[in-house]
Amino acid sequence: MSFINYSSREINCKIVYYGPGLCGKTTNLQFIFKRTNPNQKGKLISLATETERTLFFDFLPLALGDIKGFKVRFHLYTVPGQVFYAASRKLILKGVDGVVFVSDSQIERMEANIESLEDLKINLAEQGYDLDRLPFIIQHNKRDLPNVAPISEMNNILNTNGVPWFEAIATQGTGVFETLKNIGKQVLIELKKSY
């Protein structure tokens, strides 16, 4: 549900980073924030607890450039991963144009990944969306850690529909912009289709 303003010639799209607690969603946004020109970005807003866990959401507005004379803005959001923030996760999915599912590659987090992906599907369905029909990609994060599941297993379990996927080490920025580019493109292609 993008917002197109013919008067100010702007188009705004909403992209949500979803995934279990501590998988690296906030780290993705922090890296994007660090590496974009000041004139392309707004403030990175984090509504976090004292221990820096995301409480409500992180928000980063990005203005990457123009298409056909329209300024294209991406609004990036993360959701809080912890189970007890289910209500706020639902709210953030409102009006979403594209979803990045960030998985935690550590073997012991596989269960949490599966649960979070289920939760995503349910919450989207409640808002009237179908994950199969939404721009959607998966980022397998924390590939630098020693105890990670093989990438083939990650995809077998989490990516049953074969959507685009990326390996990432968000703390070092590996795969972060690749992920953003891919979802951004998908959102714009979808927009082109629907108008």
Next chain:
Amino acid sequence: MINADLVMYEDEFEKIDGELKKLCQQANAKITFLVDKNGQLIASAGDTHDIDTTALASLTAGNIAATGGIARLLGEKEFSILFHEGEKDNIHISIIAQRVILVIIYDQRSSLGLVRLRVKKTSEILTGIFEDMIRKAEEEKDSGLNESPFAEISDEDIDNLFR
């Protein structure tokens, strides 16, 4: 309807912009602005240059979403008016046509009573404008007459954006 894309053309924007300016003056406010429920700024009026309106818009929508969650827990449909009081500045927030949020920031030069009175009038006018806008967008989509520049987006355009 509520989930439809929002498409705003020049004349609609001018009407909305005009209403916001008028409200700002008549309510003696510092700033008035409109936000989509998804957190995207639609228009603003008044003294906005010292303020990060993009962030303000996102947080306002988050605020409305959270309060909406509380409302549902209590069995209310939504709280259609919110009010925050600060030491100097106050914020009055209300929902229009179920999908846009009207925000007024004001200080001691105005009062809650005055703001409420003016908001009521403006709300009625804005509701009309937005309902027309949503209806028009639906009709155009159905008829396929919508000549959008986005139909012409090429892969190259998209690639260029992400260089």
